[in-house]
Amino acid sequence: MPDRTRAYTSPRAAFRGGARDVLGAPLLVLGASYVGFGSLVRASGLGLPVGLLSTLTGWALPGQMVMIEAYAVGASLLAMVAAVALVNVRLMPMALVLMPGLRVPGRPRWWDYAAAHLVAITGWVQGMRVCPTLPPEQRLPYFVGFAGTLWASCVAWTAVGYYLVTAVPASVSLGLVFLNPLYFILVLTADLRNRARLGAMVLGGALGPLLYQLDPEWGLLATGLIAGTAAFLADRLWRRRHG
Template identity: 40%
Template sequence: MFSLSVLIVWSWAFTEQAPALIIKDLKFDLAYNILMTPLGHKKAFNRGVCDGLLMPFWMVFGSMIGFGSMARDAGIGIDVALGASLGIWGLPGQVAMVELFAAGLPIYAIVVASSLANMRFMPMTVVLMPHFKGNVTANKWRYLLAQVLSINIWTVFMRRGSTLAEEDRLPFYFGVSITCLIGGAIGTTIGFVAAGVLPLYVTISLVFLNPAYFVYVFSSVRYRNCIIAVVLGAITGPLIYLISPDWSVPITGVAAGTAAFYLDKWMGRS
């Protein structure tokens, strides 16, 4: 009941802000055009590294510390833990894999649960890729771009990507990604090695850091359809999880996303 009232207050906070946000958008869009002068590859890459170090590096670092210590508790080796962090590169899928493997579930059940938990990469990649349209190198390496994508990188890129000149986007993207991958590798290793050395309350707080960050990131989305999608997703996500933990991510996305899409259309293009 308490959670539900929190959700209602939360969604109220979103919608109250919505009209002001749309006006802000317009100003933001005008500012884009002035900023569109190319930086050059090296500078754009460095900017990506800097933006990555500002927040995402620490977020990935914190959550992977949690994952590293969890993997150790589950009796998995550091090699597999690092492989999961850098190869699966999506925490919900990693957690599902480690938990279910430790529980001794059959392999198909582990793979299905882990993959479903990471289904978000499909719509995220669809939204990401058009930013690189016309870039021959990006097109050649498109599967690599998709493989290194993570939620932290995606949110940074959604905020910054369109403010950059087209040729700067690829080096910027790799700057952020490489920074995050390094953060993930260091975090997993420290979490694994220091499990039991770090006090539990510190580890738990570090794990809390990333979801907390996303709450405020998603409270800052600028377009009306995104705002509606975020609010509907936040309300339905936990409720659907109660009914079907495994399928909650795809069901929430499709149901709340479709509802947001039509609601936004119904409200008109004002």
């Protein structure tokens, strides 16, 4: 369920409000995760420009971690691009769900395309929670203020982690990276009144370990597809029967 309805005095105020909402848990968790990522970039032998470019253009830790792993095993550039693209394809349905709610008539479409680049887990969750509670003309400014500020900070944190590699052991770096999905799960649990969301989390938690054992490469993807689809269909069936 969305938060209670709220509004800012103007689109510019909504942008500033989104930037302010980054301060706190989102900034700390993503910052720690990207410190871990930056240290892994250097430990893998990649240069700082590559790490920064990765965060600028492919701002999603799972895909960025795949890039590092592929480089470590000597994969070709084409194979690395294909692997990262496959991992990040999950962002497409997220953008398709969020972006239509941010549009307003008369605004140049390129604004929406540019904002879609900022779609990632943390910004998407915040956008889905807050933007429906705002007037239509304030939704995109709020999302850009939140996600854009978070994106820029992650670029800086990548550089910090790169230069702190000697102070951050590899095991700690991996632990810091894991904070991001953990934070995502905690954010989702804040609204367990949503039956579809609760069902997807419970079913995914049950299926994930089993499917990973059956196929480590495709287990996670299969878990998301099966659990999400089943929860969605079950919720629709419930609504039809109970109104």
